[in-house]
Amino acid sequence: MEPSGYMPIVLQSLVALGFVALVLIVVPLLGPRRKSDKKNENFECGIEGQGNARMPVSIKYLMTAILFVLFDVEVIFFYPYAVNFREMGFNGFFAVLMFVGVFLLGFYYVLRKGAFEWDR
Amino acid sequence: MSLILLFTTALLIEKIILISVLFAITLGVAAYSTYGERKVAAFIQDRLGPNRAGPFGLLQPLADGVKFFTKEDFTPNAAERWLYILAPGAFMFVACMTSAVIPWGTQLTIFEKPVDLQVADLNIGILYIMGFVSLGVYGIMIGGWASNNKYSLYGAIRASSQMISYELAMGLSIIAVIMMTGTLSLKEIAAQQAGLNWNIWYQPLGFIIFLVCALAECNRAPFDLAECETELVGGYHTEYSSMKLGFYLFAEYINMFISCAVIATLYFGGYNFPGVDPGWLGGFMGPIVLFAKIIFFIFVFMWIRWTIPRFRYDQLMHLGWKSLIPLSILNMVLTGAGVLLFEN
Amino acid sequence: MTLYIFLTLAIVSVITALLMVFSRNPVHSVLFLILTFFAIAGQYVLLNAQFLAVVHIIVYAGAIMVLFLFVLMMLNLNSETEPQKSTMWKIMAAIAAGSLLLTLTGALRGSVQLATPVQSNPRVGLVENLGKVLFTDFVVPFEIAGILFLAAMVGAVLVGKKDLKL
Numbered sequence: 001m002e003p004s005g006y007m008p009i010v011l012q013s014l015v016a017l018g019f020v021a022l023v024l025i026v027v028p029l030l031g032p033r034r035k036s037d038k039k040n041e042n043f044e045c046g047i048e049g050q051g052n053a054r055m056p057v058s059i060k061y062l063m064t065a066i067l068f069v070l071f072d073v074e075v076i077f078f079y080p081y082a083v084n085f086r087e088m089g090f091n092g093f094f095a096v097l098m099f100v101g102v103f104l105l106g107f108y109y110v111l112r113k114g115a116f117e118w119d120r
Numbered sequence: 121m122s123l124i125l126l127f128t129t130a131l132l133i134e135k136i137i138l139i140s141v142l143f144a145i146t147l148g149v150a151a152y153s154t155y156g157e158r159k160v161a162a163f164i165q166d167r168l169g170p171n172r173a174g175p176f177g178l179l180q181p182l183a184d185g186v187k188f189f190t191k192e193d194f195t196p197n198a199a200e201r202w203l204y205i206l207a208p209g210a211f212m213f214v215a216c217m218t219s220a221v222i223p224w225g226t227q228l229t230i231f232e233k234p235v236d237l238q239v240a241d242l243n244i245g246i247l248y249i250m251g252f253v254s255l256g257v258y259g260i261m262i263g264g265w266a267s268n269n270k271y272s273l274y275g276a277i278r279a280s281s282q283m284i285s286y287e288l289a290m291g292l293s294i295i296a297v298i299m300m301t302g303t304l305s306l307k308e309i310a311a312q313q314a315g316l317n318w319n320i321w322y323q324p325l326g327f328i329i330f331l332v333c334a335l336a337e338c339n340r341a342p343f344d345l346a347e348c349e350t351e352l353v354g355g356y357h358t359e360y361s362s363m364k365l366g367f368y369l370f371a372e373y374i375n376m377f378i379s380c381a382v383i384a385t386l387y388f389g390g391y392n393f394p395g396v397d398p399g400w401l402g403g404f405m406g407p408i409v410l411f412a413k414i415i416f417f418i419f420v421f422m423w424i425r426w427t428i429p430r431f432r433y434d435q436l437m438h439l440g441w442k443s444l445i446p447l448s449i450l451n452m453v454l455t456g457a458g459v460l461l462f463e464n
Numbered sequence: 465m466t467l468y469i470f471l472t473l474a475i476v477s478v479i480t481a482l483l484m485v486f487s488r489n490p491v492h493s494v495l496f497l498i499l500t501f502f503a504i505a506g507q508y509v510l511l512n513a514q515f516l517a518v519v520h521i522i523v524y525a526g527a528i529m530v531l532f533l534f535v536l537m538m539l540n541l542n543s544e545t546e547p548q549k550s551t552m553w554k555i556m557a558a559i560a561a562g563s564l565l566l567t568l569t570g571a572l573r574g575s576v577q578l579a580t581p582v583q584s585n586p587r588v589g590l591v592e593n594l595g596k597v598l599f600t601d602f603v604v605p606f607e608i609a610g611i612l613f614l615a616a617m618v619g620a621v622l623v624g625k626k627d628l629k630l
Contacts, residue, residue: 003509008135008240009220009248015139016216020209020367027363028193040197042269043358052198053265053273056538059624061281064437065534066620068284070613071445072527075291076519077606078452079247080595082298085456086463092599093456095607100449102610106617107445113621116441118434203491243590247518254526258498261533262491277537284530304591 063115074103139220139239146219150373151181153418160422185366193362196267203266208360208367211259215371218252218378221245223307225391225406226398237407238307245306246294249382250287253337256375257283260346263368264356275355278433279346283337285440290333292448293326296455297386310390318389325451327387329444334379336440338372341425345433380417381410388413470510477503490536494529501525515591 042049081088081096110116155170155177162169170177195204225237242248257280264276300322301309313319320327336343347355354360357368384390391398391406398406431439477500484496501524508517587593598606 003512003514005240005242006509007132008139009217009242011132011135012139012220012239013213013217015136015143016213019143019216020213023363023367024205024209027189030190031192031362033192033194035194037197040194042196042198042267043353044270045353053268053270055270055273057273057277059538061277062534062538063620063624064281064285065531066624067617068288069523069527069531070616070620071288072284072291073523074610074613075288075295076523077598077609078292078295079298079304080515080591080598082295083302083304083591084595084599085299086302086459087596088599089464090460093460095599095603096456097453098607099610100453102607102614104446104449106614109614110617110621111442115621115624116437118437200489200491206495242514244514244518247515247522251518251521251526254522254530257526257530258495258533261530261537262495265491265533265537273537277534280530280534284527 060115060118067110067115070106071103074099134235135239138235138237142219142224142239143216146216146374146377147370149377149414150370151185153373153376154184154369155181156418157422157425160419161426164423164426188363188366191362193364196269196359198268199359200266200268203262204359205364207259207263207266208357208364208371209259210262211256212367212371212374214252214255214259215374215378218249218375219381221248221306222378222381222385223310223390224410225403226311228403230402235403237403241305241307244304246298246304246309246386249306249378250291250294253290254284254287256337259368259371260356263360267356267359269359271353271358272356275346275352275358278352279339279356282339282343282345282436282440285437286333286336286343286444289329289440289444289448290337292445292452293323293329293333294386296323296326296448296452299452299455299459306385306390310385310392313389314392316389316394318387318392320387323387323451323455325447326455327383329448329451330383330386332439332444334383335421335424336436338375338379338421340372340376340421342428342430343436344430345436376418376421377414380414380421383417384410384413466510470507473503473506473510477507491533494532494536497532498525498529501529512587512590515594 042053044050077099078096081092085092158180159169159177161167170180173179173183195201220239221242223238223241228235228237260283261276261280264272264274264279267273297309297319298304300319301312303309309319335341339346346352347357352358357365360368391410393409396405396409398409401408480496480499480503484493484500487493487496501520505517505520505525508514508520
């Protein structure tokens, strides 16, 4: 398939963009507008707000994101293989098996080091 | 030259009509999923469910829509104004884009002219869906962050961590399917499963992994930690109101609809059913079969939501990383070894 | 037609890249960078490198930029607490970036103009052909890439070690 096959995708994105923009512009005009300082405060279950929400979060989330990037790139490598999997036969399979071995080694290391321990 | 131009103009109009119809159907299915959800919940909990607006409460989604449109749309003072507006729009936009590569049927014959029932048959169809699934994180993260609310921030970070974690296992379970089919194009994957030659018979484990990941990607119970009412009020959309909130809720139902369509196409034969030719009724039989499957899976999603209690966050992450990823790698290696040993 | 699409995408990518550099809010920068990635993915599609285009979206826009956003959320992004850079630092940064620019221009001026590559096979960028090449001619670099990932994982765990209390 040639690049021109992507034209419908552009069309669909224009339709979706138009719909989203239209709703985001029109809807605020339909509802009532009654502003007050108390109402526009951030919701904190009724108590007085303390500071703002620009605060550091647990490093475990960052760890998850870093490991996600690494594993995601490794997973991407499997796609070109999977498409050609039958043609490659056992040669390709062993090459990928080695890659999967290294993948699992890294996975086991990260597991043992406790990066996935969320209950501690 | 003029002939080519004429052809492309005709094709352009055909595609625009197809996209618009698809868009309307997507929104309609999403709207009636909210009604379906409440009716299924009512059935499971032995209640009646919505029954006031119209016969059997069938006009309820319409009433909800009108309410969303006419509510006050306000922005908290502390929020980052533009990002706050952009985020729900981005979430909705991403949700609306995924339907483009799903083969809804083979071909329609309208005025003796064949019309493909797929917006774009991309060579990399399934990766296109994965790409937009991975972009879905932004609407949630930016919305939660821009609200400048602590509940929203935690909801956003929880939701996005959960989504990226389950994306890995989802990708790995798709790889096993691609090893069976040898193509990334969803049209070919659907066409290969003619009759009862469905992928589910070869990939039962992969299907279960995919189903769990799809539930987690859609932020649906039992994985709806992001908007876990008891801890985080409303999660990442705590500060949203009016149609911006509507976008978040609506996009989740669109995501559910598309996930069910992908599950039906990847594992359950898409528009194929034994003894039924998708070309019947001028080509309308294919979409009817596919929609029957999709509605069944939407029902399964709802059934799961109203049956299984919510996970704890550590359980959720442990399931994603420690169980599903090794299991999906095992599934992939077993598929490879099995195919190579049995076909040679 | 292709030329106009190329020009549009090129202009969009340059403008969004500049906006990424110049916007004050780091989250805006991330969003502009995502737009730049989309424009570049469009260029890949024009070259019929469809797999590369979608991988570009999945890996760069879908994974690495998510990591950037996580990092931004980890930082204490209060405008009051943000440290103000002194003029000294600005001058030093300008000197460092200027010397990099000088080196790059020098290197480019010294290089030989290559003949415009002729695209022998327009289907070479499709996933089937890419996979064949990757798993026959480039198997060894592929395995080494796996080991590189292992090293990156070890590094990531070591960075987070103190706070994870391992």
